[in-house]
Amino acid sequence: MKKILAILLSFAFMGVAAAQRISGTIVTSVIHSTYLQNTGGENIDRRISVYLPPGYAQAKQHYPVIYYLHGFLGTDSITPNMKNILDMGIAKNKIRPFILVIADHFTLYSGSFYSNSALTGNWSDFEAKELVSYMDKNFKTIANRNARGIGGHSMGGYGALKIAMLYPDVFGSVYALSPGLLAFVKEFGPNSDSYKQLAAIKTKDELDKTYYPKVIAACARAWSPNANKPPFYIDLPFNYVGDSLVVDSIVYQKWRSNMPLYMIDSYSSNLKKLKAIQLDWGRNDASRFPVQCGMFSQELENHGIEHYAEEYIGTHTNKIWTTDGRVLNDLLPFFNDYLQFEEH
Numbered sequence: 001m002k003k004i005l006a007i008l009l010s011f012a013f014m015g016v017a018a019a020q021r022i023s024g025t026i027v028t029s030v031i032h033s034t035y036l037q038n039t040g041g042e043n044i045d046r047r048i049s050v051y052l053p054p055g056y057a058q059a060k061q062h063y064p065v066i067y068y069l070h071g072f073l074g075t076d077s078i079t080p081n082m083k084n085i086l087d088m089g090i091a092k093n094k095i096r097p098f099i100l101v102i103a104d105h106f107t108l109y110s111g112s113f114y115s116n117s118a119l120t121g122n123w124s125d126f127e128a129k130e131l132v133s134y135m136d137k138n139f140k141t142i143a144n145r146n147a148r149g150i151g152g153h154s155m156g157g158y159g160a161l162k163i164a165m166l167y168p169d170v171f172g173s174v175y176a177l178s179p180g181l182l183a184f185v186k187e188f189g190p191n192s193d194s195y196k197q198l199a200a201i202k203t204k205d206e207l208d209k210t211y212y213p214k215v216i217a218a219c220a221r222a223w224s225p226n227a228n229k230p231p232f233y234i235d236l237p238f239n240y241v242g243d244s245l246v247v248d249s250i251v252y253q254k255w256r257s258n259m260p261l262y263m264i265d266s267y268s269s270n271l272k273k274l275k276a277i278q279l280d281w282g283r284n285d286a287s288r289f290p291v292q293c294g295m296f297s298q299e300l301e302n303h304g305i306e307h308y309a310e311e312y313i314g315t316h317t318n319k320i321w322t323t324d325g326r327v328l329n330d331l332l333p334f335f336n337d338y339l340q341f342e343e344h
Helices: 002-021 080-091 123-138 155-166 194-199 212-223 249-256 260-271 288-302 326-338
Strands: 025-032 045-052 065-069 099-103 148-153 173-177 238-241 244-247 276-282 308-312
Touching: 025 123, 045 123, 065 123, 065 155, 080 326, 099 123, 123 155, 148 155, 148 326, 155 173, 155 260, 155 276, 173 326, 194 212, 194 238, 212 249, 260 288, 276 288, 276 326, 288 308, 308 326
Parallel strands: 065 099, 065 148, 148 173, 173 276, 276 308
Antiparallel strands: 025 045, 045 099, 238 244
């Protein structure tokens, strides 16, 4: 019995040692963007961080690319923990060797919402056109849609779904982790206090101390900018005159045309071009996430769009980049199944 136990421990140790040897590389660079030319004061020099799999430098093969979109307040940074999860994905055969890239979409208002804007620049085009072109020219990528997947968390989940709808000839599959701003619900609906709070804020310094009003201002700079309306240069769908709610129907329609739930009608044929769609959300997240994700999944079903949707026990962040989390155990295996890899 002791001999058998020793052999088993030996194999376990060998497995751990092998996993520890699996180590990719992070490289960073800056894209001087042409698509992000803007009048809103945004920096057009955007950092990108790229995860390259173990053995990349010596390999003759080409790899699929996961375009990962960060959340509100986030940047392109691939932290040591994130790198460990990506390494572990390959070491544990969750996914074959791949490239992952994150571009910096942090703006003066903390997030681009991955949208083309007359004020802040064309962030959707930057991600789907300029970044993809840069990756294909500078890295050993498999340069076709079937080898490109797009995914992200929160604001990034929103962006992944939206960009997949807009550019199905660029990306073949999409995975959205706890996607936000899919619809007018809860904190972003007309009955929340968020718009009233924003109406009382007069300076950028005040705005930076808030969360929901700041998110709304960032959305408005993306979806309904107004260059003639300082200090934030935005129009809003819901405004207040005293305590009375006033709906601006024109701006309301602009916002709807940028929210993925309402975009499905117009882009259902594009969604059906995708090889696979998946979204998930934590049961114990802020209440808007289960509501809007369920609505989005139902609307996809209503349009006959095949997809995977799952509610799991978790919050907004506690099971994303963890060893028991969604990136390692769900997102990477999903892309392993649906991305095109080179045959050997």
